[in-house]
Amino acid sequence: MTVTPQSIIHRLALYAKLVRLDKPIGSLLLLWPTLSALWLASDGMPDIQLIVIFTVGTILMRSAGCAINDFADRDFDRHVKRTAERPLTSGQLHAWEAIAIALIFALVSFALILPLNVLTRELSVLAVIVAGSYPYFKRFFALPQAYLGIAFGFGIPMAYAAVLNTVPTEAWVLLIANVFWALAYDTEYAMVDRDDDLKIGIRTSAITFGKHDVGAVMLSYAISLCLITAVGVAAGLGKGFAAGMMVATIIAGYHWTLIRTRERDGCFAAFRHNNWLGAAIFIGIVLG
Numbered sequence: 049m050t051v052t053p054q055s056i057i058h059r060l061a062l063y064a065k066l067v068r069l070d071k072p073i074g075s076l077l078l079l080w081p082t083l084s085a086l087w088l089a090s091d092g093m094p095d096i097q098l099i100v101i102f103t104v105g106t107i108l109m110r111s112a113g114c115a116i117n118d119f120a121d122r123d124f125d126r127h128v129k130r131t132a133e134r135p136l137t138s139g140q141l142h143a144w145e146a147i148a149i150a151l152i153f154a155l156v157s158f159a160l161i162l163p164l165n166v167l168t169r170e171l172s173v174l175a176v177i178v179a180g181s182y183p184y185f186k187r188f189f190a191l192p193q194a195y196l197g198i199a200f201g202f203g204i205p206m207a208y209a210a211v212l213n214t215v216p217t218e219a220w221v222l223l224i225a226n227v228f229w230a231l232a233y234d235t236e237y238a239m240v241d242r243d244d245d246l247k248i249g250i251r252t253s254a255i256t257f258g259k260h261d262v263g264a265v266m267l268s269y270a271i272s273l274c275l276i277t278a279v280g281v282a283a284g285l286g287k288g289f290a291a292g293m294m295v296a297t298i299i300a301g302y303h304w305t306l307i308r309t310r311e312r313d314g315c316f317a318a319f320r321h322n323n324w325l326g327a328a329i330f331i332g333i334v335l336g
Contacts, residue, residue: 062135063149066118067111073320075110077233080326081226082106082203084333085219088283089211092334098210101164105157106203112153113179113199119146120183124250128241167209175202186250193238193253197230198223218279225275232268232300233322235261236307239315262308269300276329285336292332299325 068074082102086094118136126137135141154176161172179199185192201223208219231253238254239261257264273296280289299321306318 062140063145066115066135066141066146066149067153068114069111073323074114075107076323077230077326078106078110078200078203079103080323080330081201081222081229082207084330085204085207085222086211087330087333088218088222088279089208094211098207101160102203102207102210105160108153108157108160109175109179112150112157113182115146115150115153116180117183119143119150121186122146130241161206161210164210165213167213167215168206171202171206171209171215175199175206178202186252188251190251190256191231191253192251193231193234194227196234197227200230201226218282221275221279225272225279228268228272228275229322229326232265232272232303233319235265235268236303236315236319236322239307239310240312240319262304262310265307266300266304269303273297273300280333280336283336285333288335289332290336292328292330292335295328296325296332299328 064070083099086098086102090098118134122137122143124137136143136146158169158172158176161168178195179202182192182195182199185195189195204222204226205215205219208215235253235257238252242252242254253264254261273293277293280293303318303321306314306321
């Protein structure tokens with residue numbers, strides 16, 4: 049095959065699609081909790097270097113996770129309407145390319161945290177293990193979205209470790225809150241693909257919850273928001289935090305109007321709208 053500038057550009061575009069650079073919502077859902085933890089751990093005065101490291105590292109690790117996920121699901125994605133045209137499952141990229149991209153992104157992400165303390169580096173190894181094993185949990189675990197919440201929230205204890213060289217109780221409470229938030233928004237996401245997932249045998253929370261899916265989503269939102277509120281109150285955050293949590297609660301209530309009929313478009317819109325819920329909480333923490 050002749051290598052031309054056009055073919056290189058086309059290949060790079062496929063790589064960008066593989067790691068979802070065209071869909072930043074996933075990176076934002078990781079970034080808001082991580083930045084919130086960084087601000088709390090730093091008493092509202094985070095170091096600029098840490099902000100850059102955790103922002104870039106979060107994007108890189110999310111990208112690596114997407115590549116591994118597509119590698120693991122390459123034989124399943126072709127049977128799902130929403131994923132059938134992804135570069136790997138459609139044959140536009142080879143399996144080894146996804147592995148190579150994931151390794152490169154993970155190594156660059158690890159290089160970013162090398163200047164940080166040992167505890168942060170140790171936690172990063174656990175984060176990679178959790179993120180890399182998540183796609184395979186869908187084969188047998190009834191609530192893989194909860195496991196995703198751990199993977200998506202591991203930046204929380206890492207942020208505390210980077211600032212304090214320890215991981216206090218409030219960091220683990222925030223991680224649990226993130227598990228319930230992920231359970232809420234990724235169940236909304238799973239409700240979009242429920243029919244296809246049932247056919248191919250993938251386990252999701254939308255299937256596990258069945259007719260109680262909407263109630264489970266709203267309960268998960270409630271638990272997550274209550275836990276975050278408890279951390280904020282314990283930290284002595286003020287009116288700005290209360291305002292942010294109020295906005296987040298209103299947004300969660302709005303999501304009920306989108307998912308209550310279980311229509312695909314509404315469920316997907318609710319999932320994407322979680323960006324604003326995470327942003328409201330983060331802004332509330334900054335103002336608080």
